[in-house]
Amino acid sequence: MRRKSGFATCRAGVCTLLAILASGCATNENIRAAILEVNQEFKTQYEEILAERGTRGFNVVPGEAFVGVRKSLMGLGMRLEAQDADLGYLNFAAAAPTPLNDAEWKAVAQADLGVMQRIAARHIGLPAYFIGFEPEGLEIVINATVLPLLGRTEVSLTMRMRQVKPPPSGLPRREYAPPTGVRMGLDKIWRQIASELGVRARRP
Amino acid sequence: MADPSFPDALPGQHRLHWYVLERVLGQGGFGITYLARDTNLDQAVAIKEYLPVDVATRRADATVRSRTEDQNERYRWGLDRFIREARTLARFDHPNIVRVLSVFEYNNTAYMVMRFEEGENLAALLERRRTLPEEELLRVVLPILDGLELVHNAGFIHRDIKPDNIHIRADGSPVLLDFGSARHALGHARTVTILVAPGYAPFEQYYSSGENQGPWTDLYSLGATCYHAIAGIAPMDAISRSKGILGSTREILVPAATLGSGRYTQGLLKAVDHALQFAEKDRPQSIAEWRKELAAGAKAVARAAPAPVAGAPAAASPASLRGPIIWATLGALIAAAAVVLWLVPGDQSGKLAAALERSETERRKLQAEREREAGEKQRAAAEDKRLREEQKSKQLEAEQQRLAALENQRTEERLRRAAEVRQKEDNARREAADRARREEEARKQEAARKLAEAERLQQDKARPAEPVAPPPPRKPAEAAPAPDPFALAEDARARGNEAEALVLYRKAADQGHANAQFALGEIFAAGRGVPQNNFQAYIWFSLASLSGHAAAGPRRDQAAATLQPAEVQQADAVVRQRRQASTQRKG
Numbered sequence: 001m002r003r004k005s006g007f008a009t010c011r012a013g014v015c016t017l018l019a020i021l022a023s024g025c026a027t028n029e030n031i032r033a034a035i036l037e038v039n040q041e042f043k044t045q046y047e048e049i050l051a052e053r054g055t056r057g058f059n060v061v062p063g064e065a066f067v068g069v070r071k072s073l074m075g076l077g078m079r080l081e082a083q084d085a086d087l088g089y090l091n092f093a094a095a096a097p098t099p100l101n102d103a104e105w106k107a108v109a110q111a112d113l114g115v116m117q118r119i120a121a122r123h124i125g126l127p128a129y130f131i132g133f134e135p136e137g138l139e140i141v142i143n144a145t146v147l148p149l150l151g152r153t154e155v156s157l158t159m160r161m162r163q164v165k166p167p168p169s170g171l172p173r174r175e176y177a178p179p180t181g182v183r184m185g186l187d188k189i190w191r192q193i194a195s196e197l198g199v200r201a202r203r204p
Numbered sequence: 205m206a207d208p209s210f211p212d213a214l215p216g217q218h219r220l221h222w223y224v225l226e227r228v229l230g231q232g233g234f235g236i237t238y239l240a241r242d243t244n245l246d247q248a249v250a251i252k253e254y255l256p257v258d259v260a261t262r263r264a265d266a267t268v269r270s271r272t273e274d275q276n277e278r279y280r281w282g283l284d285r286f287i288r289e290a291r292t293l294a295r296f297d298h299p300n301i302v303r304v305l306s307v308f309e310y311n312n313t314a315y316m317v318m319r320f321e322e323g324e325n326l327a328a329l330l331e332r333r334r335t336l337p338e339e340e341l342l343r344v345v346l347p348i349l350d351g352l353e354l355v356h357n358a359g360f361i362h363r364d365i366k367p368d369n370i371h372i373r374a375d376g377s378p379v380l381l382d383f384g385s386a387r388h389a390l391g392h393a394r395t396v397t398i399l400v401a402p403g404y405a406p407f408e409q410y411y412s413s414g415e416n417q418g419p420w421t422d423l424y425s426l427g428a429t430c431y432h433a434i435a436g437i438a439p440m441d442a443i444s445r446s447k448g449i450l451g452s453t454r455e456i457l458v459p460a461a462t463l464g465s466g467r468y469t470q471g472l473l474k475a476v477d478h479a480l481q482f483a484e485k486d487r488p489q490s491i492a493e494w495r496k497e498l499a500a501g502a503k504a505v506a507r508a509a510p511a512p513v514a515g516a517p518a519a520a521s522p523a524s525l526r527g528p529i530i531w532a533t534l535g536a537l538i539a540a541a542a543v544v545l546w547l548v549p550g551d552q553s554g555k556l557a558a559a560l561e562r563s564e565t566e567r568r569k570l571q572a573e574r575e576r577e578a579g580e581k582q583r584a585a586a587e588d589k590r591l592r593e594e595q596k597s598k599q600l601e602a603e604q605q606r607l608a609a610l611e612n613q614r615t616e617e618r619l620r621r622a623a624e625v626r627q628k629e630d631n632a633r634r635e636a637a638d639r640a641r642r643e644e645e646a647r648k649q650e651a652a653r654k655l656a657e658a659e660r661l662q663q664d665k666a667r668p669a670e671p672v673a674p675p676p677p678r679k680p681a682e683a684a685p686a687p688d689p690f691a692l693a694e695d696a697r698a699r700g701n702e703a704e705a706l707v708l709y710r711k712a713a714d715q716g717h718a719n720a721q722f723a724l725g726e727i728f729a730a731g732r733g734v735p736q737n738n739f740q741a742y743i744w745f746s747l748a749s750l751s752g753h754a755a756a757g758p759r760r761d762q763a764a765a766t767l768q769p770a771e772v773q774q775a776d777a778v779v780r781q782r783r784q785a786s787t788q789r790k791g
Contacts, residue, residue: 043768044272045271046770047769047770048271050770052264054770079616079619079620079623080623081735081737082734082735082737082740084740086714087740087743087778087782088778088781089739089740089743089778091737091739095616103209104209104211107209107210107211107231110231110233110257111257111258112258114233114258115258129410129443130443143739143771143774145774145775145777145778147777147778147781148781156774156777158768158770158771158774160768160771175768176768180211180257183211183261184211187211
C-alpha cells in the first residue's frame with residue numbers, strides 16, 4: 001500500500017494546527033474555539049451517519065460473523081488491538097487514512113476541507129484557507145461488536161481518531177473523523193464484510 | 205456496482221428516464237459527471253448530476269438531500285441556479301463550447317445532459333508531450349477564446365478553465381467542458397462554494413465572494429493554461445504568489461517571457477504574462493483585448509488552417525527554417541561574385557571590388573545572424589535541460605517517498621508479526637496456567653478425598669462393633685467443594701501472576717461474581733497485564749454495577765467520560781446482551 005506517498009500527494013486528514021500557528025494571525029483561544037466547533041460539527045454529522053450506516057445484520061451465526069469481521073478489517077489494513085469472542089468485541093487501529101486508500105482520501109479532502117475551512121474562518125479569519133488536511137500523527141480506531149439478535153447476527157461499528165502525540169498545551173484533541181471519511185470508510189468495511197461472509201448486509 | 209472511488213455516485217446501469225448510466229467520468233465540488241447512453245437515440249452522452257457535497261448527500265433510495273435542515277435553503281438555491289444555468293448554456297451553440305442537450309429534475313436533484321466528446325483532454329496531451337509549439341497552442345487557445353467570448357457576453361464566467369477541462373477532438377479542434385462551476389458574473393451577492401484549481405485559479409477566486417470576478421478571471425486561467433503549454437509545468441498557485449507579492453512586493457513567478465524565450469514569439473509570451481498578472485485590474489479586461497495582444501504577437505500563426513493537434517507532428521517553425529535559408533543565400537552571393545569576377549574585363553575591377561565588398565558585408569551580416577540564432581538555440585536548450593532536471597528531481601523525490609512508504613509498510617508488517625507472536629505466546633502462557641490450575645485443583649480434590657477416607661476408616665475403627673447399615677456410596681463432587689475462582693484469582697494476583705489472575709477473574713465474572721467483574725474493569729482501565737481499553741473497562745464496570753457492586757457505578761461513569769456517545773451505546777448493547785444471556789442460563 002502506498003500510504004506515505006498518498007500523504008504527500010493527497011494531504012488529507014485533519015486540521016494542521018501548525019499551519020494556523022505559523023500564520024501568526026490567530027490566538028490560541030481562537031484556534032481552540034475553531035477546533036471545538038469543527039469537532040462539534042463533525043460529531044453531529046458522525047452521529048447522523050452512524051444512525052444510518054453504523055449497524056448491519058447478517059444471516060450467519062455470531063462466531064462466523066466475529067471471524068468474518070476480524071478478517072475483513074485486517075484485510076483492509078487495520079491491526080487488531082483487542083478482541084473478546086465471548087463479549088463479541090473487537091478493537092482495531094491503523095495509521096490514518098487506513099482503511100481508506102489514497103484516492104478515497106483525496107475525495108474526502110475535496111469534500112470536507114471546504115467545510116472545515118469555513119468553520120475555522122469564523123474564528124481565525126483568512127488563515128483558515130491555508131489549512132490543509134494532514135493525516136500524519138493520527139490513527140483511526142474502530143470498535144466492532146458482534147451480537148446475536150433475533151436469529152441473526154448484528155454487527156455494529158464506531159470510528160474515532162486518535163492522536164499519536166498529544167496536542168499542544170491548552171488545545172483540544174481532534175476526535176471525530178471527517179464525515180465523508182466516516183461514510184466512505186463504513187461503506188467500504190460493510191462491503192468487505194459482506195463479501196467475506198458471502199451474504200448481503202441488511203440494515204437493522 | 206457503485207465505483208468505490210466515488211462513494212456518492214449512482215451505480216452503473218442506473219436508469220434516469222431513457223438514459224442508462226455507464227460509469228463516472230469525474231467528480232467536482234458541485235456534482236458528478238457520468239458517461240451514459242441515450243437509449244432513445246442510441247448515442248453516448250455525458251450527464252452532470254447536481255450534488256454539492258458540502259451541503260448535500262446521497263440517500264439509500266438514490267435521492268439527494270441537504271445534509272441538515274439548515275442547509276436545505278442553500279441546496280435549493282444552488283439547484284435552481286444549476287437548472288437555470290443549464291437552460292442558459294443550452295442556448296450557446298458554438299463548436300468550441302460543450303453542447304448542452306437537456307436538463308431535467310429527478311431524485312430530488314437535477315441532471316444536465318451534454319454531448320459526449322470523444323478525444324483526449326489537453327492535460328493528458330501535455331502530460332505526454334510536456335509542451336506545445338506556438339502554432340499548435342494557438343490552434344487550441346484562439347477557438348476557445350471565440351467560444352468563451354460568447355459565454356462572457358451572456359454574463360457568465362467559467363471559473364474552472366484548466367487543461368483538464370479543454371478537450372481536443374480527433375480532428376484537432378478544441379472544446380471547453382465543465383461549466384459545472386460557472387456562475388452568473390453579475391447580479392448575485394450570495395456566497396458560493398470555493399472551487400479552485402491550484403495554479404490555474406487567480407487570487408480573487410480564493411475568496412468566496414464573486415464581486416471581483418469577471419472575464420479577467422477566466423483570462424488568468426487561460427493564461428495559466430498557455431503557461432503550462434510553454435513551460436511544461438503549471439504556474440505557481442496564486443496563494444504562493446501572494447506570499448511573495450504581499451510579503452515583499454517581489455513577484456516570484458518566473459515569467460513566460462523568460463521560460464519561452466527563443467522558442468515562442470515575444471508577442472505571445474507578453475500576452476501570456478499579461479493575462480497572468482496578479483492583480484485583476486492589471487490583466488486584460490476582455491477577451492477582445494487579449495485576442496488583440498495574441499494576434500499582434502503571432503499574426504503568422506493566429507489563424508492558420510486547422511491541423512490535428514494531438515496526432516500530427518508539429519510543423520517546422522520559422523526559426524528552424526532560417527538556418528538553411530541563410531546558408532543558401534550566402535552560397536548564392538559568393539557564387540555570383542565569383543562569376544562576375546571571372547567574366548568582367550580588367551577596367552571593371554573597381555566595380556568588382558565594390559561588389560565583393562558588399563558581398564563580404566552581407567556575409568558578415570548573415571554570419572552574425574547565424575551566431576545569434578545559435579545563441580538562442582543554446583539558451584533554449586539550457587532552459588530545456590533545466591526543466592528536465594527539475595522533472596528528474598521531482599521524480600527522484602517521488603521515488604524517495606515511495607521507498608519511505610515501502611519501509612513504513614515493512615515496519616508495520618514486522619510490528620504486526622511481532623504482535624501475533626506475542627499473542628500466541630500469551631495464549632500459550634494462559635493455556636499452561638490453566639492446565640497447571642486444573643492439575644492443582646485435581647490434586648487438591650484427590651488429597652481431600654484421601655483425607656476424608658482416612659478419617660472415615662479411623663472413625664470406623666474407634667466405634668464398637670455393632671451391626672450397621674453400609675454407608676451410601678459417596679459422589680466424588682461431594683468430597684470437596686469446587687474452589688472459588690475469585691479467591692484463586694486473588695491468590696494468583698497476590699503472587700504477581702497477572703495472566704493467571706485475569707483468566708480466573710474472567711471465570712468468576714462469567715459466573716456473575718460482582719467483585720470479579722469490578723476487578724476486570726480495573727484491569728482494563730489501568731491496562732494491567734492487558735492493553736488499556738476504556739471500552740472494555742466500561743462493560744465490566746457496568747456488569748459489576750448491575751450485579752450490585754457499590755463502587756462500580758462511579759467507575760463506569762469515569763470510563764464513559766472517555767468514550768464517544770456512540771461507543772457508550774455500543775458498549776451498552778454488549779452489556780444488555782450479556783445480562784440477557786446470563787438470565788437465560790439461570791432460567
